[in-house]
Amino acid sequence: GAVVSQHPSRVICKSGTSVKIECRSLDFQATTMFWYRQFPKQSLMLMATSNEGSKATYEQGVEKDKFLINHASLTLSTLTVTSAHPEDSSFYICSARGYGQGNNGYTFGSGTRLTVV
Amino acid sequence: DAKTTQPTSMDCAEGRAANLPCNHSTISGNEYVYWYRQIHSQGPQYIIHGLKNNETNEMASLIITEDRKSSTLILPHATLRDTAVYYCIVRGNSGNTPLVFGKGTRLSVIA
Numbered sequence: 422g423a424v425v426s427q428h429p430s431r432v433i434c435k436s437g438t439s440v441k442i443e444c445r446s447l448d449f450q451a452t453t454m455f456w457y458r459q460f461p462k463q464s465l466m467l468m469a470t471s472n473e474g475s476k477a478t479y480e481q482g483v484e485k486d487k488f489l490i491n492h493a494s495l496t497l498s499t500l501t502v503t504s505a506h507p508e509d510s511s512f513y514i515c516s517a518r519g520y521g522q523g524n525n526g527y528t529f530g531s532g533t534r535l536t537v538v
Numbered sequence: 539d540a541k542t543t544q545p546t547s548m549d550c551a552e553g554r555a556a557n558l559p560c561n562h563s564t565i566s567g568n569e570y571v572y573w574y575r576q577i578h579s580q581g582p583q584y585i586i587h588g589l590k591n592n593e594t595n596e597m598a599s600l601i602i603t604e605d606r607k608s609s610t611l612i613l614p615h616a617t618l619r620d621t622a623v624y625y626c627i628v629r630g631n632s633g634n635t636p637l638v639f640g641k642g643t644r645l646s647v648i649a
Contacts (some may be wrong), residue, residue: 457639
């Protein structure tokens with residue numbers, strides 16, 4: 422079945438630094454990537470939607486200059502958390518949709534737990 | 539996309555069937571019902587989806603009422619590894635709109 426590989430699974434960074442999270446579609450072409458974050462004991466909240474080769478569309482309240490999304494190829498999308506602060510500590514999850522994926526249509530990565538100290 | 543309502547939590551004895559309900563009274567004719575689950579600290583896992591007919595796969599069965607205003611996910615023989623948060627999501631099956639997650643049902647399978 423369709424697989425999305427998300428790395429790193431865990432990262433700890435110092436306040437003020439930047440962190441990049443990668444999501445790769447391994448056996449299908451991801452034309453659209455969705456990025457979510459999840460705070461403890463809460464549901465997944467959509468942050469942004471990106472289509473390959475286009476600028477991402479951000480949800481209300483999500484700072485586009487802080488959460489940089491790149492989706493330059495059909496197999497790779499990245500989320501960079503810039504100038505991270507402790508309140509950015511969260512679980513970040515990508516979800517890909519595209520060609521050759523099967524009838525489910527949404528494949529999720531395994532998530533990245535970001536801790537900012 | 540139509541909103542869904544699920545119980546906050548449920549318990550199920552190991553080996554018994556787990557029946558998870560979902561209300562989606564504002565569902566429209568072209569919207570599908572999707573079920574995903576999330577085991578702690580992992581990404582959501584697809585379980586099953588359907589439009590109006592009942593569906594079954596190796597993981598679960600989905601029973602959709604005739605008026606499509608509610609559905610039930612059935613795990614026929616729950617195991618401890620089925621302990622997770624289960625999300626019922628309604629969306630159309632075209633375009634690239636995202637899945638919108640509600641609060642889901644926390645299922646605890648008890649030995």
